[in-house]
Amino acid sequence: MAMRSMKKTNITCALLNVPVSMYKATESHDLSFSQFHAGCMGSIGYTKVCKCCGEVVPTDGIVRGAKVGDDVVLVTDDDLAGVAVQAGPEIAVQEFIDASEVDPIMVEGHYYVAPEKTGVEGYALLRQGMLDKGVVAVVRFVMRSGFSGKTQLGILRPYGDKAMVIDTISYPDEVRQPAFSVLDTKVELKPKLVEMAHSLIDAMTGEFDPSEYVDTYAVQLQALVETKAAGGEVTMPNVEQETAEDVSDLLAKLEASLAAKPAKAKAPAKKAPAKKAPAAKGKKSAA
Numbered sequence: 145m146a147m148r149s150m151k152k153t154n155i156t157c158a159l160l161n162v163p164v165s166m167y168k169a170t171e172s173h174d175l176s177f178s179q180f181h182a183g184c185m186g187s188i189g190y191t192k193v194c195k196c197c198g199e200v201v202p203t204d205g206i207v208r209g210a211k212v213g214d215d216v217v218l219v220t221d222d223d224l225a226g227v228a229v230q231a232g233p234e235i236a237v238q239e240f241i242d243a244s245e246v247d248p249i250m251v252e253g254h255y256y257v258a259p260e261k262t263g264v265e266g267y268a269l270l271r272q273g274m275l276d277k278g279v280v281a282v283v284r285f286v287m288r289s290g291f292s293g294k295t296q297l298g299i300l301r302p303y304g305d306k307a308m309v310i311d312t313i314s315y316p317d318e319v320r321q322p323a324f325s326v327l328d329t330k331v332e333l334k335p336k337l338v339e340m341a342h343s344l345i346d347a348m349t350g351e352f353d354p355s356e357y358v359d360t361y362a363v364q365l366q367a368l369v370e371t372k373a374a375g376g377e378v379t380m381p382n383v384e385q386e387t388a389e390d391v392s393d394l395l396a397k398l399e400a401s402l403a404a405k406p407a408k409a410k411a412p413a414k415k416a417p418a419k420k421a422p423a424a425k426g427k428k429s430a431a
Contacts, residue, residue, distance in 0.1 A: 150255065151287060155270065157237035162259060162266040169254035169309055175365050233286055240279040246299055250313040257308045271302050283310065340398035347402060
């Protein structure tokens with residue numbers, strides 16, 4: 145399935161200008177459910193109701209505003225048009241840094257950046273330059289044009305064998321600080337505990353292979369829906385629950401963990417849905 149471009153723009157780095165398109169780099173595979181009328185199986189719509197007077201409000205009766213104390217301050221399109229953004233439509237390189245300087249907690253999303261036909265050479269040049277120097281680029285851009293365009297901060301970096309990707313990141317004041325009083329508790333770790341922790345970490349250290357990890361809940365949920373759609377009988381898997389030992393001593397827990405290294409979740413073998421007569425469907429409403 146072809147990717148849909150989210151934005152056509154340019155990467156600008158000093159006098160270098162590279163025409164590119166941006167594409168969302170990730171997608172959710174979660175199965176989403178909708179609401180239906182139990183009587184006729186019609187979809188349930190969405191109605192906007194005023195929380196104050198209870199009236200159903202049409203689109204032309206809705207205005208934009210923000211709460212300031214007990215008052216509502218209305219903000220019009222003309223008001224927003226006068227707010228100057230700090231970046232243009234292009235992806236402007238601000239500086240080059242070491243990738244380790246970016247805290248992973250700041251990362252929000254990911255966008256592939258692909259060159260237009262006229263920008264292939266400049267794209268390859270910028271990518272190769274960053275690879276050779278071992279750096280990534282701090283960039284600023286506006287993801288959406290118009291009145292709702294927030295100046296976005298991001299990291300442009302080489303990805304894979306040929307591509308580049310932008311990791312959008314939060315501004316520093318958007319990252320909440322871990323202000324938990326319990327962390328002020330003084331803890332003195334015994335050398336034996338630290339040694340056992342090191343042993344456990346060594347035993348579980350390996351090379352990361354993302355393909356080894358699966359969303360087993362999503363796989364089973366999809367299988368359930370497909371089975372019901374084909375009129376098959378849904379049987380719940382017989383999952384044996386292990387009885388956890390009552391281990392209160394931290395050292396004993398570490399020793400037990402070393403004896404039984406946790407296994408990675410594997411996807412269950414997908415069974416073909418049973419072929420039976422289709423389940424009865426709800427009546428559709430008359431036109």
